[in-house]
Amino acid sequence: MSASGSDLTPLVRKLESIASLSVEERQAVESMPATVRLLDARQDIVRDKDQPAHCCLVLSGWTCRYKLLNQGKRQIFSFHVPGDLPDLQSLHLRVMDHSLATVTACRLAFIPHESMRELTIQFPGLGAALWRDTLVDAAIFREWMIGIGRKTAFGRIAHQFCEMYLKLEAVGLAAAHRCELPITQVDIGDALGLSNVHVNRVLMDMRSQGLITLRGRALVIEDWRALCAAGEFDPAYLHLEPGAS
Secondary structure, three states, rough: EEEHHHHHHHHHHHHHHHOOHHHHHHHHOOOOOEEEEOOOOEEEEOOOOOOOOOOEEEEOOEEEEEEOOOOOEOOOOOOOOOOOOOOHHHHHOOOOOOEEEEEOEEEEEEHHHHHHHHHHHHHHHHHHHHHHHHHHHHHHHHHHHHHHHOOOOHHHHHHHHHHHHHHHHHHOOOEEOOEEEEOOOOHHHHHOOHHHHHHHHHHHHHOOOOOEEOOOOOEEEEOOOHHHHHHHHHHEEEEEEEOOO
């Protein structure tokens, strides 16, 4: 199914959360050709060693980057929400060095690489915004490395919750310290190098300390300052534009 202009609005919101776009640039993004597909949860979108010809834009739902190790062990590198282009690097790196999969049921738009290249040539400002997006992505990787290498389990999970909330808030998908959180304890463990038992224990501690409430697939951050302190969370690395949400 072909995408309409409004289908690509999440990408506009995402880029405007980290850069300023002109009216012409917004229109150019929304007019790009794209094919929309619906995928169930836990489905691969693109696999390690694939050579994709399209970039995947998340329109709804959550996705993750991951790699499988020996004996089926999984390392999640990142979670992605509406507006993200989680395989943007495939525009310049011909072969995938990891896999991309849905976490929840997703609505995805696939934009041909050639269209993305034409867009960046015709609108250098958009090329700079996409480049900025990859740099922010790298900054997030660095923060995750610090967490896995040096923070406690409590600190890692606190940091991840703060990060995901601000990413969702920046694109208008969270407010008042409440947001969707459809990832499982196994997902959290696979992202942060923790066992399911350890994740469960930390979440219980966070609840007992009045930091968070988990209601089904929703996260309520009851004490933002305390959670930020626990995770040593400084949002500067997200490089969000003022008033992005």
